[in-house]
Amino acid sequence: MECRNCESKQRHFYCENCIRTHLRDFRLQIQHAAVDRDEQVRKVTAAIDTISGSRIRRADLTSSQEELDGLNEGLTQLRRDNDKTKQRLRASRENLATRRRTLAQAKLLPPAPLDFLTAHETSQLSARAETISRARSGLVSELVEVFNIVEVGGRPPIGGKAGTKGEWTIGDLVLPVPGDIRRYPPDHINAVITHTLHFIGLLTFYLGIRLPFEITWTGGKLGVGQPWIRSIKGTESGSWAKYTSKHCLHVSASSPTPVADADVPAALIPSPSDSYIETRSPPNPSSSFTTAYAMLLYNVCYLAHTQAVEVPLSQAGDVLSNLWAVCCSAELGRRSHQTHPLLPPPTPPSFPLDFGQLLQATPASRPRPTRPRTGGPHKNRNNIPEEDEWDLLDDAGVGATEFP
Incomplete structure (x- = not known):
């Protein structure tokens, strides 16, 4: 045949009978x-x-043998x-x-005297x-030498003449009495107070004394930032425990211009030179x-009392x-070992010292003096400070209190 499609092998077709067969x-093959x-x-x-019977018997035998081994191990441990x-x-x-033998022998011995x-x-x-006292005294002696606490100047009584007192220094810096603080620059006061606080902190640590007023620093570390002081929890003895608010022991070198109080009317007072002075009732700033x-002074007085040194108020x-x-002090460190386990x-x-009396005896701040200005009653009238002075920081950190 000439047709290629017819010559090719195509699909096989089955009839219905063949399929049944x-x-x-x-x-049949599947069955x-x-x-x-x-x-x-x-x-x-x-x-x-x-x-299966023999397998079960062997399994039971093996299980029984394992239980027997466990019992043997437990018996050995027991x-x-x-x-x-x-x-x-x-x-x-x-x-x-x-x-018992020792007790029997002790009963035979004569009783030892309790005294x-x-x-x-x-x-x-x-x-x-x-x-312990000698060890503490040695530490304190080294501490005094390190901070170089000495009295400079002064003269002993000679020939019936009364002597003069010198000035005490710490780290070659003079720490004046409260009435003379105004004579020194602010940087000097801040530096000498920082040295003193550091010295007192180490001294109380060596002696194991807890002071009524604690020192904190704005920087979180000793000598970093500005020192603040406040009372700790205590009893009513000494009238110091109620001063729980913080007070700053830092002097500010800024000199802000005095601001007039707008709520208080000014009074004009004629002066001998036909000028007028504007007078106002001076404000009562917080003497922080x-x-x-005064808190620092009270700490020092109490520290002296713990070492058998009585400091009078004067x-x-x-x-x-x-x-x-x-x-x-001859009693330095003798009673400090009694602070264990807790500080008294x-x-x-x-x-005997009362903090209220000490605070009243400490020289407080006073207003700056004013001087007259020439001119008529209608001219500008202002309070003029006599000299440029420095202020002290109050609780808010702003200069508000002058120290004499």
Whole structure:
């Protein structure tokens, strides 16, 4: 044939009878295979049934052997524990027998006098206290040398003439009494107060003394920022525990211009030179630095009291002199070892100084003087400071209080 398509092998087509025949053959083959499969399964099941009994017996035997091994190990451990218990019991019995023999022998001895034992323990305690006191005194002596606390100037009494007192310095800086603070520049006052606070902090740490007023620094570390002082929790003795607000121990070098009070009317007073002076009732600023410095003085006085040095109210302003007396006290550090485990609360009833009296005795701030200006009553009238001076920081950190 010339047709390629007719010559090519195409799909095979089956008739309906052929398809039925093929399906019947497939079913017969499947049934025959299923019968063979069931026969093989039956044979395998029968074979397994013959050996399952022996397998179960071997498994039970193995499990029993493992349980027996565990019981043997537990028995061995129990025997070891029993041996250790017997040894401890034997040692306890021997110790008890030894104590009984010692007690029986002690009953045969004559009783020792209680006074002798008390005196012996007291002498031992006194010796240890003396050793601790000498150690604290040595630390304080080194501390005084490091900070170089000395009295400069002064003259002893000679030929019937009265002597003169010198000036006490710390780190070659003079710490004046409260009435003379205004004579020194602010940087000098800030530096010497910082040295003094550092010295007092180390001294109280060496002696184990807790002061009624605590120092905090705005920078979070000692000497960083500005020092602030406030009271700690305490009793009503000494009238100091109520001063819980912070007061600044820092002097500001700024000199802000005085601001007139608009709520207070001014009064015109004629002067002999036909000029007028505008007078106002002076404001009552918060004496934060004065209060803070009084707190520092109170701390020093209480520290001196703990070391058997009594400072009268008239000498409370001599801070470095009082600290020198503390460091030279014969009772320095003798009672400091009694602070264990807790520090005693400040200002017991035996401390006579009252903080209110000390605060009143501390020189407070006073207003700046004014001088007249020439001119008629209609000319500009202002308060003119006599000289450029420095102010002190109040609680808000702004210069508001002048210190004399």
